[in-house]
Each structure stands twice: as structure tokens, then as C-alpha cells.
Amino acid sequence: MGGVTLLPPAEWRDRPGLARLVAALGAGNARIVGGAVRDTLLGIETADIDLATPHDPRTVIQLLEAAGIKAVPTGIDHGTITAVSRDEVYEVTTLRRDVTTDGRRATVAFTDDWREDAARRDFTINALYAEPATGEIHDYFGGIADLEARHVRFIGDPYRRIAEDHLRILRFFRFLARFGDTADPDGLEACAERANDLMALSRERIANELLRLLVAPRAVEVITLMIERGVFVPVLPEIAGIARLADLARREANSGIAPDPIRRLAALLPADPAVSASVGARLKLSNKQRQRLESATLPVDAEPHALAYRLGTELAVDRLLLSGGDAAAIRDWTRPKLPMSGGQLVAKGLKAGPDVAKTLRAIEDRWIAEQFPDAARVAAITDEEVAQALDATR
Known part of the structure; x- marks a missing residue:
């Protein structure tokens, strides 16, 4: 693509705290990076605004404090400073390159090379940088074209990207489910071949990615692909089919009830509380999430309102949706109080x-x-x- 691509107007671009932060870092020393650029190009809301800078972290702190901006060294070893400017929260990260990686964590060195920083990111659509004032986008690896095509593609060699951080296997599928229509064939092949690498990750990281994937717009299609390619086998062999999840997704849509990750995880598992308990423990879900996962596998044994009264609306909706019952009847129901004591x-x-x-x-x-x-x-x-x-x- 030729010419200059500009970031479209967005509410966050006009925030006074952002202008103040950029001014503190100095002209040419701050660019918006990653999700905010990607999401704004797609016309969807973005939650977090991240900035990249060639300044080293200590200099960032000094510049922010000199401008009266609160600087919190939340991830200073990896170059990240949290800035609180006009009650707005931003993350400012120094440009980096990987020194060593082991699939779970990286040792980084700081750099002043924007392209070098972009090269260490996972996908082309995440390696987009925008000038705060003009909105001019810097695209080093064809991310804009991939975004327009809804194509999810690793930067460089997929096998190398996965070797650097095994979680990128799950991130590939989550991004495909949220932003993509097509998966890069080389990336898909690498994810399938290296699925065993997921076993080296903490179960908390796996759970976090999986739960986010489960509620993405194309979750059913993408999880179908993952099952076909055997991606879940090393870490969640209990997942054997997609039919219950597909049925659940249709019922959620027909009932006007938002997708829920725990409910959808229950749909991927056999309807057996013992299996749900085992999976919940393995993924190190919270006690509340585990209880809900196990509850969702049990049959509906009462009229919807009676069920909601006994269990609470959330658990009742789970069971009704998974069993094909009338969850819409209790969606906005308020539990009454027995008028007797x-x-x-x-x-x-x-x-x-x-x-x-x-x-x-x-x-x-x-x-x-x-x-x-x-x-x-x-x-x-x-x-x-x-x-x-x-x-x-x-």
C-alpha cells in the first residue's frame, strides 16, 4: 500500500491527560502502539492506551515527575511505567529487543530502534505505531493490509515467535476469533505442530487466554479449528467436541444473554461434575469459578423461577442455557423475599x-x-x- 495512513478520529485521542503525557516525553519520543491503534482502525472501542518511547525507564520517570505526572514503576525491569495524567492511566514502555527467551519469559534490552521493537511483537496487526498529534501510522510488517483483510499473521518465522513465548499459540487463535477471518497457513501449522509447548506454561496463563477466547465473536468456528488440529490435547484432553458449545452460543444469542466464558467452558466439557472439578483445579480457577463450572454440568430439576430462587440467577441461567431451557424468562428477574419470618x-x-x-x-x-x-x-x-x-x- 502506498501513501500515508492516518489514524481515524477517536475519543481517546483528545484526552487532555494524553496530550500532557506526550508533551512531557518530548517531540518525537512517544507513539501510540498496539491495541489502541489496531482497534481504532477497526472502529471498535479500546480500553487501554499504551505508548512506546525510546527513553529508558529511569528517564521516563524523571520526565514525568518533572511535569507533575505520577509515575509508577509497575514493570520497570521490562521497561514499563504506569503514568497517571489528569486522572487518566497510561502505560509507557521503552523500546525493547529480546536478549534471551525460554517460551515463558524474556530478558530484554532497551533500544532506540522503533523497527527493532516492532520485530519482537507477536502479530503484524499488533505492531502498528501512531504519532499522537498527526495520527500518522508506522507499519513495519504489513499490519494495515492484514487488518483490512482480517488476516492474523505472525511477524517473521512463526516457529521462532512461538519458541519465544508459547502462549502465542493461544493468542493466535484468540486474535483469529476476535479480529480475523483467515489464519495465516504457516502460523496455523506452527501452532498445531507446537501445541505440546503449551504444557510448559502456567495454568493461570492458559486459563486467562482460553477464557478470553471463549467469548470472542468467532469463538465457535475457531475452537472447532483448534479441536480439529489437536491444539487442546496436551492441556485439556477432556475437550472432545464442539456441538454443545455451538448450541449454547445459539441459545445465548436467541435469549439476548451475553456470552460467558465459564458457561462456555462448561459446554466444551462432558456433563460430569467430576470432570469439571478436575479441569477447574488444573486451570487454577477461582473458587467461585470452579463452583460455577461444576454447577453448570448438573441437570435442570425445577421450573426456571424456582431454579433461580434456589441457585441465584447466574447459576440458573447457566443450567437453563446448557440444557435448552427458557433462560430468557429469568434474565431480568428479581429474586423475591418470602413474606414470613x-x-x-x-x-x-x-x-x-x-x-x-x-x-x-x-x-x-x-x-x-x-x-x-x-x-x-x-x-x-x-x-x-x-x-x-x-x-x-x-
């Missing part, structure tokens, strides 16, 4: 203790079974249950 039962003559708890449960069960009738009906149910409880004690 133990104190009221004591006032009616029951002795405080197990009898009150048992009777209250009986009242609640009938209230749920009758689909949450009003206080008058609850009062009638209560009188019946109290009378029965009193008779049992005589």
Missing part, C-alpha cells in the same frame, strides 16, 4: 428452634411451588403449616 411463627404459637425452621422451610417450599404468590396467600399457607406443626407436638 421465624419470629412471626413463634408469635403464632410455635416454640423457637427446630420446629420453627422446619415449618418455615415447608412454607417456603409451597410458596416456591405456587410460583411466589402474594402475602395473603402466604398467610393462608402459614396458618395451615402452623396448625399441622402444633398438632404434631400435642
Whole structure:
């Protein structure tokens, strides 16, 4: 492509904190890099604004502090400083080149060469730099053309990129599911051949990428491809088919319910709580995520509103969507409160203790079974249950 490509207008480009930050770093010493450039070219919102600079990290801190901008050395060994400018948060990273890599982490050296910094990035669509003031884009490896074609391609030799960081295997598929229509054949082949490298990664890193992949727009198509190419076998051999996930994605769309990564992970696994428990532990999911993953595998055993009352809306929606039930019915439902208390039962003559708890449960069960009738009906149910409880004690 010839000529100069300019970054389109975007809200973030006019933020006062960004202008102040760029001014502090000095003319020609700051460019917007990565996701913000990519997403703005695609016309989608971007969450994080990252800058690259040839200044070394210590100089960055000095320049920011001299301008009254808070500088936090969040990743100073790798050249990253978090800048807080006008209550806006940015990451400023010194241009880098890799010195050594082992597939999990890299030792870096700082450089002042923009192309050298771009060359160490993973995909062409992530190696785009933009001048903050003019919006002129610097594209060293054909990223703009790939972005226009929705083509996900490694920079340089895919096998070398993967050897530097094995997580790039999963990132390749996540980017394909989010931004791509076509995968570079050489990159796809390398990811499939090197899938065993994923075993060297921490399970937390695998889980983080997988959960983000699961909710990407083309997740079903891309995960189908991953299953066909055996990418999951080394780390999640339990994943055997795509049918349940495809069904779930259709039901989510038809119900107007947003995709959820834990629910979608459950759809990839056999409907067996023991398998879900094993996978949740292996991926080091949080306790809440593990409980939800296991719950999602269990069958629907109640009417949707009753299920939501017993489990909570989130868990009930999971089970209903996975089983083909009517999740839309409870999507915006507010859990009602039983209009009866133990104190009221004591006032009616029951002795405080197990009898009150048992009777209250009986009242609640009938209230749920009758689909949450009003206080008058609850009062009638209560009188019946109290009378029965009193008779049992005589």
C-alpha cells in the first residue's frame, strides 16, 4: 500500500491527560502502539492506551515527575511505567529487543530502534505505531493490509515467535476469533505442530487466554479449528467436541444473554461434575469459578423461577442455557423475599428452634411451588403449616 495512513478520529485521542503525557516525553519520543491503534482502525472501542518511547525507564520517570505526572514503576525491569495524567492511566514502555527467551519469559534490552521493537511483537496487526498529534501510522510488517483483510499473521518465522513465548499459540487463535477471518497457513501449522509447548506454561496463563477466547465473536468456528488440529490435547484432553458449545452460543444469542466464558467452558466439557472439578483445579480457577463450572454440568430439576430462587440467577441461567431451557424468562428477574419470618411463627404459637425452621422451610417450599404468590396467600399457607406443626407436638 502506498501513501500515508492516518489514524481515524477517536475519543481517546483528545484526552487532555494524553496530550500532557506526550508533551512531557518530548517531540518525537512517544507513539501510540498496539491495541489502541489496531482497534481504532477497526472502529471498535479500546480500553487501554499504551505508548512506546525510546527513553529508558529511569528517564521516563524523571520526565514525568518533572511535569507533575505520577509515575509508577509497575514493570520497570521490562521497561514499563504506569503514568497517571489528569486522572487518566497510561502505560509507557521503552523500546525493547529480546536478549534471551525460554517460551515463558524474556530478558530484554532497551533500544532506540522503533523497527527493532516492532520485530519482537507477536502479530503484524499488533505492531502498528501512531504519532499522537498527526495520527500518522508506522507499519513495519504489513499490519494495515492484514487488518483490512482480517488476516492474523505472525511477524517473521512463526516457529521462532512461538519458541519465544508459547502462549502465542493461544493468542493466535484468540486474535483469529476476535479480529480475523483467515489464519495465516504457516502460523496455523506452527501452532498445531507446537501445541505440546503449551504444557510448559502456567495454568493461570492458559486459563486467562482460553477464557478470553471463549467469548470472542468467532469463538465457535475457531475452537472447532483448534479441536480439529489437536491444539487442546496436551492441556485439556477432556475437550472432545464442539456441538454443545455451538448450541449454547445459539441459545445465548436467541435469549439476548451475553456470552460467558465459564458457561462456555462448561459446554466444551462432558456433563460430569467430576470432570469439571478436575479441569477447574488444573486451570487454577477461582473458587467461585470452579463452583460455577461444576454447577453448570448438573441437570435442570425445577421450573426456571424456582431454579433461580434456589441457585441465584447466574447459576440458573447457566443450567437453563446448557440444557435448552427458557433462560430468557429469568434474565431480568428479581429474586423475591418470602413474606414470613421465624419470629412471626413463634408469635403464632410455635416454640423457637427446630420446629420453627422446619415449618418455615415447608412454607417456603409451597410458596416456591405456587410460583411466589402474594402475602395473603402466604398467610393462608402459614396458618395451615402452623396448625399441622402444633398438632404434631400435642
